[in-house]
Amino acid sequence: MSENIKFTVDGKELEGQSGELLIEACEKSGIHIPRFCWHKRLEPVGMCRMCLVEVETPRGKALVPSCTTEITEDLVVDTESEIVTKAQEGILEFLLINHPLDCPVCDKAGECPLQDQTMAYGPGESRFVEEKRHFEKPIPISEVILLDRERCILCARCTRFSDEISGDPLIEFIQRGNKTEVNTFPNEPFRSYFSGNTVQICPVGALTSTSYRFKARPWDLKKVSSTCNCCSVGCSIELNTSQNKMLRILGEDNEFTNQGWLSDKGRYNFDFLHSENRVLNILNKSEDSFNEISIAEATVKIKDKINELDNPNIKFLIGSHSTNEEYFVINEVANYLNKDKFLSRDSSNVYFSDDLLFNGYFDDEYSKAKLEDLDSSETIVVWCEDIKDNLPILYLRIKKAVKNGAKLIVFGHTNTAIAGLADFYFGKGIVSNKFDLIVNPSEIEDLKNNTQGKKVTVIAGKSTVFQKKESLDKLINYLNESSELKVFNSFSKGNTFGALQNIDEVKGLNEFCNEFDNDAKNIVFTVGVNPVNSSHFAQPIKEILISSDFVVSMDLFINETTELADLILPTTSLGEKEGTITNMEMRVMKQNKILPAPGSTLSEWEYLTAILNILGGDVQYRNENEINSFLVKEYKDQQQVATFDNLNKPSNLFGVINRKEININTKDLHEDTFSLLMVRRLYGDSSTQINSPSISMLGAERFIELNSETAKKFGIKSQFGNLVQGSNSILINIDINEFLPDGLVVAPINRRGFENVDPSKEFEITEAKNREELSVN
């Protein structure tokens, strides 16, 4: 237990907690000590020496780095003495003698700790007259990051981040002394899902992002806080724009969620906003081409179609990129069209586009987990789709918990990235290749010993569309009975939980395909989804959309799904709309608007209210805030509801946890024959990613994973091969992954080239004979 202690800084008596670092304790009391290498989320290293202060010791006053000194009772500190001031000036002079001072062309200038602290603590001029140290500048160290070693002050923030936080130490110090430089290893680029964080924490302009380089000066940027919607962790972000263009996304330090970090997808997936491919006007299909029409024409057309088709089935296929307010309106419209006005169907007509949607563990008998529970859990159990690829910041939070002593138990076969951190990995022999639990969980000794009676958090979800819920039930119910269990439902896509909370009843893609009645009249609304591109159900959905009588798509781009629509309503995206979103712990957070909606685009709720209006529905709201005031009424905790006003309060800036009734109604697939396991990777071929030039290439690599035994069976020896299925042949990299069971081959579902692969059909892997063959293909 830490206790309150008193210490003295610059003659003032302060209070702090025992064990606290001096630099932090001072900061809390408003005394700023300059620093470069210290970062509150990284282990202190005391290297830059900028934070030196004088403390009294039995042997007289001594200079110590405040970032490595813990406060003790009656510690007497001087942060402004002559010797401290001189040392700080000296350090800055040393840092600057080899710094290129190319601030006029440096991205960091204007928000640069080296600049700022030189102004505040540095000497006025340099006494260094020799030639400065030179390196080639800048060098690309990955697709998204450039390194300028001349600017580097060797604070080790980037190397520590890669080692301690993300666990992929692909950048390191090489050489020593005056020749020390940060660099990557030969032939190994800094290809980390989290590499962009190093740019953000770099205290100089040594690491820069390709997407932001030379784009703006910090003092010209317009900034607003918001929430990332790339996955359901809901990282706090800051949007930076200039001249109505999104230029940069930074991570904000939200103690509850991302703690400052972002995945590179969350950070760099924004260039699409300004892509020339974006649809900016309403498109109406006539014959085989689209022509532009007005919103008035479009709503009339929808109304006419509904009337003309006479009592059609109207279905909504929705995605994860809408706000809670938009889901609320979708629900209103869907209900109105489904039962209130035209029909009296009981069953829901809203389908959520996620292959891995299942009924989840939302009943009261399961206590729901919060991200902070990971830190206090004795054991974390994971059985779901790949966390590193689909919930990257949750991966970091689990990694942190494991580092602090939590035991990690991982069930196969999709979480092979996190398996590297696991204390126990239960793959073959426990989980069958069809994702059934072969062994009774109570008979797994290591599971029992580490969970029985303990605080356990489980991240539970379908690993693959073929997994049966009952196999998961066996594990979750066992844990729920035998331990103090908290459950995360691992729905990983964007604002899934917002959709679940704000729509009365949600069905899955399985139901969408099964319930389609070809003989009836059908209207389908797709809202920000592209299942035809990368879903297990791509083919049947494509057929449904083709045979439907009228398809209305709300989206940003013309893609595999929207090209089948009769009417495309171009929508808005991150930074162009305001609203709330709900993360996987039911934390409701704010998304803010900083950009005008481009062209004639409107937000989904605007289209939907216009449609509701023309169909004679009662529209009671004129903006997002008014919609919000309706939807908050259904939150269980009415003391602290997530209204816009509430979320703007300083105490709620990082969101409030609030729950609503959740009702998912989806069934497992009947078929369970599959030969190829198709999983979602972080980078893929979504229309937003392929239209964001800085990261579009990251999703280009085609690869499969299998273990060496399976490779042997296919007779593969090299790293390259072809995946052959009928007449379809894809050139692939072959990665050996020993966590996989024999016979299982894993392929990405969301990569270009894999769209025609059918996991339920037989396939072959042939070896590419040599590199020449690769280039020919």
Add this chain to the structure above:
Amino acid sequence: MKETLLLTKHMRENPEDSHLIDIYEKNNGYNAARKVLKENNPGEVIEEIKDSNIRGRGGAGFPTGVKWGFLAEDQERYLVINGDESEPGTFKDRILLERDPHQLIEGIIVTSFASNISKAFIYIRGEYAKPARRVQDAIEQAYEKGYLGKNIFDSGKNLDVVVHLGAGAYICGEETALLNSLEGRRGEPRLKPPYFPAVKGLYNKPTLVNNVETISSVPWIINNSGKDYAKLGVEGSTGTRIFSLSGHVNNPGNFEIEMGSSFGEFIDTFGKGIKENKSVKAYIPGGASAPWFKGSQLDIKMTIDDVADAKSMLGSGAVVVMDQDTNLVLAAKSIVSFFAHESCGQCTPCREGTTWLEMILDRIASGRGRTSDIDLLLDVCDNISPGLSWPPKMTTICPLGPSAVSPITSLMGSFRDEVESLLPKKVLINNE
């Protein structure tokens, strides 16, 4: 004045084959280890070492017995022998490793027993290929005899010894950098606190780090007694010490003497005077990081405390003599260049400062200096070692940076004229 041979006796008497186990055993070898393991308990051994008052021979001169007593309790504890002898002018550990490896191994056995350690590492500088080979061979011989391995000397105790070679970094002689290097990390000193080796050392376990010469002294102390050892030398600097004498002397080499005589006497007796009968302009009493003494200070006594009182250190026992014709600016530059080259690069002042000092000295030495350079040199030094006091204050994690300051403060303190003579004359403007 005569040598007193404790550590180097065996190698002097058996110049050809002192490194072989049979020869070592013929000369009373391994009796100390055998006796201790049979007859003593660890506490008694530590008491014996405390009685000897021996102080560490690596440079800092910390009382060895006290250090052993500090080792934190843990199931797993390690002994690490620091054989990364890299201080310019120091070459005493080399002969101990190369020519009497069994004496060291016996010392390791006794030390490990005293501290309840079953795994020891000998870290040898990478350039010491032959000494390392000899030590490795000796370890294998000791394993064959059952002196190392399981159940050594039938005592029920186990002890494994591993030899590890450095990769050419002076900084790995600093004990925590050595531990990093041993763990396969970059050779960079660790933060103290929290990484005091006796508490959080190798693999975060309590670790005893001792110099080769210190541990090589242990068998003699056991065979005789701590009190006998303490009778040698003077109070505060008991026992013998191997001094490495180099520079402009007629007879450089390693000499084992009792501490307490004067440097002048030592240089005359063993160095056989200065080459070409010149006089001494300056000398370094304890390795490249020690501040220099002037030729007029040859009567300083060779004890840890006397040298410290005179504002330098006996350090690793390397005495480097510079005659009257030595260009001291070049001498200082040579030492500063060494430290600049060996800086690990962690701390800003050392990484940037030592190289800058080297550049300034270089331009002074080559006649391109400026009148302001003396002030600049001293101020840069002050930014590495505030106040330029002795023992040095530091703005760095370890003392390597301040070590580069020593030759410059020596130069400026005692030989400022020599530096000024290389600079353009100050033009005095009389405003009155």
